[in-house]
Amino acid sequence: MLAKRGRLEFPWVDTPPAGEAREVAPGLLWARLPLPFRLNHVNVWLLQDDDGWTVIDTGCATPEILNVWEKLLAGPMGGKPVRRVVATHGHVDHIGLSGWMVSRFDADYVGTFAEWMWARVSHMHDVPGSNDAHHSHLVRNGFDDSVAQKLVTSRHRFIDLSSPIPAWITEIRDGETVRLGGRDWQVIVTRGHAFEHASFYDRAANILIAGDHLLPKISPVIAVYEMTPKADPLGDYLESFPSFSDIRPDALVLPSHGMPYHGVHDRILELREHHDRRLDATIEFLRAPRIPIDLARVMFPHVEGPDNIGFALGETLAHVNYLVGRGKVAEERDASGRIVYVACA
Numbered sequence: 001m002l003a004k005r006g007r008l009e010f011p012w013v014d015t016p017p018a019g020e021a022r023e024v025a026p027g028l029l030w031a032r033l034p035l036p037f038r039l040n041h042v043n044v045w046l047l048q049d050d051d052g053w054t055v056i057d058t059g060c061a062t063p064e065i066l067n068v069w070e071k072l073l074a075g076p077m078g079g080k081p082v083r084r085v086v087a088t089h090g091h092v093d094h095i096g097l098s099g100w101m102v103s104r105f106d107a108d109y110v111g112t113f114a115e116w117m118w119a120r121v122s123h124m125h126d127v128p129g130s131n132d133a134h135h136s137h138l139v140r141n142g143f144d145d146s147v148a149q150k151l152v153t154s155r156h157r158f159i160d161l162s163s164p165i166p167a168w169i170t171e172i173r174d175g176e177t178v179r180l181g182g183r184d185w186q187v188i189v190t191r192g193h194a195f196e197h198a199s200f201y202d203r204a205a206n207i208l209i210a211g212d213h214l215l216p217k218i219s220p221v222i223a224v225y226e227m228t229p230k231a232d233p234l235g236d237y238l239e240s241f242p243s244f245s246d247i248r249p250d251a252l253v254l255p256s257h258g259m260p261y262h263g264v265h266d267r268i269l270e271l272r273e274h275h276d277r278r279l280d281a282t283i284e285f286l287r288a289p290r291i292p293i294d295l296a297r298v299m300f301p302h303v304e305g306p307d308n309i310g311f312a313l314g315e316t317l318a319h320v321n322y323l324v325g326r327g328k329v330a331e332e333r334d335a336s337g338r339i340v341y342v343a344c345a
């Protein structure tokens with residue numbers, strides 16, 4: 001059965017139950033892991049090799065997900081060992097159990113260097129100066145001192161959702177071909193959602209493992225964080241789309257969240273239009289000067305709770321930095337010395 005939404009087509013209408021896997025192409029299995037967030041699942045891909053399995057992404061380190069992995073390993077994976085753990089990128093829902101899996105099977109850890117290094121630094125408590133940098137980033141953007149303190153502390157919960165990040169890596173780079181599961185995959189490294197996000201395209205079978213970069217329903221988080229407050233991740237994201245231009249239009253896209261789909265180029269158009277609308281809205285909201293946190297509140301009126309407003313701030317700053325970099329918004333100071341942004345006339 002085929003489901004449709006706009007110009008996207010979804011070859012499956014239901015998802016594999018927890019602990020089971022569905023073959024989406026010969027030797028390529030889809031499994032879903034439950035996440036302890038509002039985004040309540042992540043898709044992982046299991047590729048059958050002669051000598052065992054290659055696993056693409058692993059989920060967070062929670063007892064529920066460990067339990068699902070035990071079922072997958074004993075069931076659809078037939079008790080065979082995991083030889084390679086591949087990371088699309090370093091976010092905790094993708095790499096949280098990679099350290100556990102790598103040490104359990106003495107497997108190779110495969111990923112891009114920047115994502116591995118980012119994960120090593122950000123999934124560790126007490127990296128010198130990191131709490132202070134996070135706190136002052138939040139205060140500079142309009143959070144009260146006490147709320148900023150809470151957000152800094154709550155970030156640590158994410159660290160505890162990861163087993164120790166593997167200590168060494170087999171690095172992959174943009175444009176390389178890697179052989180996984182008896183297939184040749186072209187590595188496509190893009191910025192925007194992460195620093196060096198890896199997607200994988202099997203040209204012969206016309207399958208794209210897209211990670212979080214091209215999700216079918218939600219737009220991936222594009223945010224500015226305290227480590228790179230001047231960054232332009234939205235510019236990076238929009239400029240990444242040509243990297244997918246030679247993917248065939250009918251490719252099967254395997255995303256990390258949501259359902260596998262056809263229509264990669266239509267989805268790219270939708271994502272571009274979404275951000276164009278958000279950029280226009282940002283300019284409208286900045287006809288009068290606003291401090292960043294107030295801008296985040298009007299851009300994300302339904303967001304509640306300090307954690308979520310923290311994410312909203314990151315996304316808001318991505319749009320602001322994009323516009324500042326293109327001379328459409330100016331950074332100024334108000335009477336009390338706070339940063340305000342205002343649209344240029």
Ligand SMILES: [Zn+2]
Nearest residue numbers: 089091193212
């Ligand atoms: Zn991600």
